Amino acid sequence: MTEKTPILSVQDLVVRYSTGSHTHVDAVRGVTFDLYPGQSLALVGESGCGKTTLGLGLLRLLPRMGSVPSGSMQYVGKNGKKIDVLKLSHGALRRWRWEEAAIVFQGAMNSFNPVMRIGDQMADTMRSHLVGGVKPSKSVIAEKSAEMLRAVRLEPKQVLSSYPHELSGGMRQRVLIAISLLLDPRLLILDEPTTALDILTQRAIVDVLAELRERLGFTMIFITHDLALAAELADRVATMYAGRIIETGSVRDIFSNARHPYTAGLINAVPPVTGELPTLASIPGSPPSLASLPAGCAFRDRCRFAEEQCAKTDPVLDLIEQRPEGMQHSAACLRWQEVHSKREVVGADV
Ligand SMILES: Nc1ncnc2c1ncn2[C@@H]1O[C@H](COP(=O)(O)OP(=O)(O)OP(=O)(O)O)[C@@H](O)[C@H]1O
Ligand SMILES: [Mg+2]
Incomplete structure (x- = not known):
């Protein structure tokens, strides 16, 4: 303990x-x-x-x-x-x-x-x-x-x-x-x-x-x-993107229930050890230059969930699941509720 x-x-x-x-x-x-x-x-x-x-x-x-x-x-x-x-x-x-x-x-x-x-x-x-x-x-x-x-x-x-x-x-x-x-x-x-x-x-x-x-x-x-x-x-994972932590949670939350499209993309880019090999997806594009970050969410240019609001708001970590001792699951995405991980998120169409 x-x-x-x-x-x-x-x-x-x-x-x-x-x-x-x-x-x-x-x-x-x-x-x-x-x-x-x-x-x-x-x-x-x-x-x-x-x-x-x-x-x-x-x-x-x-x-x-x-x-x-x-x-x-x-x-x-x-x-x-x-x-x-x-x-x-x-x-x-x-x-x-x-x-x-x-x-x-x-x-x-x-x-x-x-x-x-x-x-x-x-x-x-x-x-x-x-x-x-x-x-x-x-x-x-x-x-x-x-x-x-x-x-x-x-x-x-x-x-x-x-x-x-x-x-x-x-x-x-x-x-x-x-x-x-x-x-x-x-x-x-x-x-x-x-x-x-x-x-x-x-x-x-x-x-x-x-x-x-x-x-x-x-x-x-x-x-x-x-x-x-x-x-x-x-025990815990924090995903960083362009200088920010954009998702954090227990290993289990991150690997089986990633809610930031970037984390989901990272996970989908790794081939599974067992089972059929799915179509692996890489994340399109490359990270923005820190010297000229776009307004709004830094990931939006690479994100298939991006909508108008993402260009205006730079999202902060939003609580998804409360857990004790820093293990809470949070993601900095306006649309995390629509993101469901495990290989459907960033699919073969990206
Ligand atoms: N001494 C420095 N002066 C100016 N910029 C720097 C310096 N060191 C790092 N940077 C910039 O800071 C950013 C973060 O770099 P950092 O090395 O922390 O990344 P990283 O996540 O550890 O990358 P990697 O996985 O390649 O090790 C990069 O854009 C890099 O160009
Ligand atoms: Mg490094």
Whole structure:
């Protein structure tokens, strides 16, 4: 059972990239959600919809041209204290990351220092933090590093003394997961952690993540293009489109009862594993440019449900089914009542 207070509460978050001295784009445009302890939220959507930007924004890891002009992020720490993430000082933020919240990036190689052994990189991460209120000793660091490597099913003896290039892509990705968990964060964000890997390696990492979650009970945001992975690893799904969450609900609600034509289209574009192969439909067109979003609904040019009103109103998330602990099903579509998912929605005619 999860507790009743969200671990993370995000309100109207905007993430902006400046693109020139007087120009900018908002890659995240007013995102609101609550995440409860132990939940796993999959963030899905097409390339460029703002998934990574949202993940980086949540950890305040944006590049220099990125900023958060408005919105709020409240986080409840291990000690039960509320933390206003956007107000954390530089030092407090450094501690908050790793000790409370960590992120695993796609493309493991870039996250390592190529000339440092894995053991030293793990030690470096731990040394600048407190463990149980004190600076960790060499033996604590060695013990914890080995424990976390074993937890991701790697042999510490071999891996600790290796350089990143001596490990396979799958091993490196596991090491990154081990490093991210060194300081027992309560919130783990994974940005496409398996995308560059072959299918068997991908499978192994998904199994490791499911096992770790079960054992350590951290809360997870899992960013992925892969709906099958989302269904497997998440309790909840949020679909993003042009910087907004346009539908959210439990895995079951999203997969069997999607009510936003875009989510329904995404689901219909995935072939079923069993049964007859239906005519798969892709979603016509491509996402709008963030620099010149049309008035009204950002999806309307690609939507076969679009009507006159959709050009005038930019719909907000409308409640479809109330459920506890952030699991409610909502969709930002004026016509969600007419959208019935499962392969009839975006049919062969599109
Ligand atoms: N540093 C940056 N400066 C300006 N615009 C950026 C920057 N980084 C990302 N963007 C823009 O922000 C939008 C969202 O990008 P983001 O990388 O968050 O998408 P994504 O959903 O993670 O995509 P993908 O699935 O390809 O990883 C895109 O339109 C992108 O062009
Ligand atoms: Mg991304």
